[in-house]
Amino acid sequence: ATSREGLERRAAGLTAALEVGGDRLDPRAAAQATEVVERVGERTSIVGSHTVVALAGATGSGKSSLFNMLVGEPVSAIGARRPTTSTPTAAIWGDESAQALLDWLKVGRRHHVPAREGVDAAQGELDLDGLVLLDLPDFDSRESAHRVEADRVLGLVDVFVWVTDPQKYADARLHDEYLTALAGHDAVTLVVLNQADRLSVDDAEACAADLKRLLAADGVKDVEVFLTSATTSAGVVSLEHRISTVVKGHHAAEQRLVADVRASAERLREGVAEQEVRLGNRADQRLVEALGRAAGIPTVLAAVERDYRRSATAHTGWPFTRWARGLRPDPLKRLRLDRSRDRKATVSATDVRLVLGRSSLPPASPAARSAVDLATRDLGDRAGEGLPDRWAEAAQEAASPPDDRMADALDQAVMQTSLRGRTPWWWSIVGLLQWLLAAVAVAGLVWLLVLMAMGWLQLPEVDTPQWGPLPYPLLMLAGGVLIGLALAALGRVLGRVGGRRRRRLIEKRLHEAIDTVARERIVAPVQQVLTDHRETREQLQIARG
Known part of the structure; x- marks a missing residue:
């Protein structure tokens, strides 16, 4: 004999399979199964034996x-x-x-x-x-x-x-x-x-x-x-x-309905595979790299490196020529990425990037878009391996979100990633030394000018201290200038080294941000298709008994 509870359990399994499987199940079989579920509810609701x-x-x-x-x-x-x-x-x-x-x-x-x-x-x-x-x-x-x-x-x-x-x-x-x-x-x-x-x-x-x-x-x-x-x-x-x-x-009604549910589940089961592939939760390296190129990560990293060198020069360069460096455009500001100060930085509501919602990064090139298409297609093919056509197509579609939405997600990921780090301690020390050297050079120059003016006015000669044959004012001027220029050159060398290190740091952050986008926008939907496939198969197994 078939119990009413057993019938309801099977019907619930068939209902769950229809809900989870959705349009990935055969439409005709799904329509018949829906009629069976409705018939079970109607027949069991009628009082009497x-x-x-x-x-x-x-x-x-x-x-x-x-x-x-x-x-x-x-x-x-x-x-x-x-x-x-x-x-x-x-x-x-x-x-x-x-x-x-x-x-x-x-x-x-x-x-x-x-x-x-x-x-x-x-x-x-x-x-x-x-x-x-x-x-x-x-x-x-x-x-x-x-x-x-x-x-x-x-x-x-x-x-x-x-x-x-x-x-x-x-x-x-x-x-x-x-x-x-x-x-x-x-x-x-x-x-x-x-x-x-x-x-x-x-x-x-x-x-x-x-x-x-x-x-x-x-x-x-x-x-x-x-x-x-x-x-x-x-x-x-x-x-x-x-x-x-x-x-x-008193069990014929249940037996008939159970047979209907089982037959519907068998028809639906023909559109479900025995198993599905297992994908990791993380996106593969090829996909992340392709998305990174499409998001303009190489452009951002180049701007980060130039920005570091520019900032290093602004802090450690020769004070008398720093103003010329200030005439050069800010590489991050040109991309409207200049407000990312650190990981915990908050951006005010008046930030133009939040108002417009986009950075000024150039759009992805055809080659970059093609690389993304290949990587997502490969993911969809791997996920759909062994699945019936409708499920394989669903996996492929999940792996290929609309281009405009993906472009916005990548752009937001770049905008929300901090592109700066802590200010190096040696910038302050070198900057202080530069100002001291500049002050010494200016003092030496003033001293020399005063001596020249006194000589021109034929005032009584003042005894000027000397170090060997060189007077102190000349030593102060020459030393302040030469040492300051040498220190600026050293700062530029250290700036290039630090720029490369900063580039690697930001590259890691951007890689994590792009990986998050890939997992949330591509891998997770594909995983959901596989999860739905597994749950549909399990619910159909319950319906089949």
């Missing part, structure tokens, strides 16, 4: 006659040559109301069969309370409306009783369109070979054996075949008792 058993068959198979014999009254009209049943007819056993169920089935013709008990020496007690027996229109009727109505009701009933006869038991429509499609519904399927009175006993048994063979070929292996005759009543009691057993079990 009725079991709906439908007599379905081709024109002339005698199902209406069999229906009347099971009911005990001529409820359903019988036609000898052409289809007579145009709408389903229901017969209800027991006192419990089946109105809500029949309204859901949209069956208007209803007949209540009074409760009765029959005893058969061979079969035992007969109890059909709770049975709702339907006589359906012929599924091969010449009237298309009859066929549509039969198919509609067959999609809702709990138990199928396929009524055929010795002439049509091998009918392709019966086997290809119904029995094969319901191959997983063995537990709620009965097959009746009616009009057995037209054959001898041996011929009837041979037809039944051949019918079982055809059923096995259809995938319906554990189904009992009843030989009946609506004319002589032969086999009808056995069929009644088999239906009684189904009704007393």
Whole structure:
């Protein structure tokens, strides 16, 4: 027996698989599965313990006659040559109301069969309370409306009783369109070979054996075949008792719905692979490098190095020529990246970069964009390896976000990365020495000018201290200038060394920032596709049981 809890668990698994799989599942199979989930909810919400058993068959198979014999009254009209049943007819056993169920089935013709008990020496007690027996229109009727109505009701009933006869038991429509499609519904399927009175006993048994063979070929292996005759009543009691057993079990509805859920899960499972590849959480080096080139990282690093050298010269250069250096453009300011002071720096709300949202970095070159395309395509191909087409396409699409969004994300990553570091301690020391040397040189120059003025005015000569043959004022002037220039040259050398070190530091920061963008904008969406694929497979496994 199948429990209501087991059915709900499977239906929940199918629902979760549909939600997670989304448009990456086969649309037709997904639509059928959605109908099954809705049908499970509708059927289980109906109060009562009725079991709906439908007599379905081709024109002339005698199902209406069999229906009347099971009911005990001529409820359903019988036609000898052409289809007579145009709408389903229901017969209800027991006192419990089946109105809500029949309204859901949209069956208007209803007949209540009074409760009765029959005893058969061979079969035992007969109890059909709770049975709702339907006589359906012929599924091969010449009237298309009859066929549509039969198919509609067959999609809702709990138990199928396929009524055929010795002439049509091998009918392709019966086997290809119904029995094969319901191959997983063995537990709620009965097959009746009616009009057995037209054959001898041996011929009837041979037809039944051949019918079982055809059923096995259809995938319906554990189904009992009843030989009946609506004319002589032969086999009808056995069929009644088999239906009684189904009704007393009170699980036919759950069994039918579980079979539907399982069949839908099997169809969806065809669009899901056995496993998916495993990708690391970090982006591969090739992708990060390609994104870095597209983000203009080489341009930024060159500007960082030039900015360091410029700042070093501004702090350690010869004071009398520093002003000329100030005329040169700030490399980071030209790129509108000059406000990144340190990792913890905050930018005011009036920052023009926040207002405009972009830096002044040049757009990516065609070669850089091509490198990004190749790297993302390679990631998508690796993620989609072994996956069905829809999942592989989803992985490829996730690995290739829109160019404009990726360009904005890369630009923001560069803008939010600190492009400066701590001011080197030696800048202050060398700068102080430069100002001291400049002061000495200026003092020496002034001293010499005073001496020259005194000589020109022929004032009494002042004794000027000397160091060897050189007077102190000349030594102060020459020493301040020469040592200052030498110290400036040394500062430029150290500035180039420090610029390269600063470049490596900023390169590491930018690499981390680009790696974050790659993980969040490319790797994470691809990982999500793989996670969804795994979860879809697991939920379908629950639905399949």
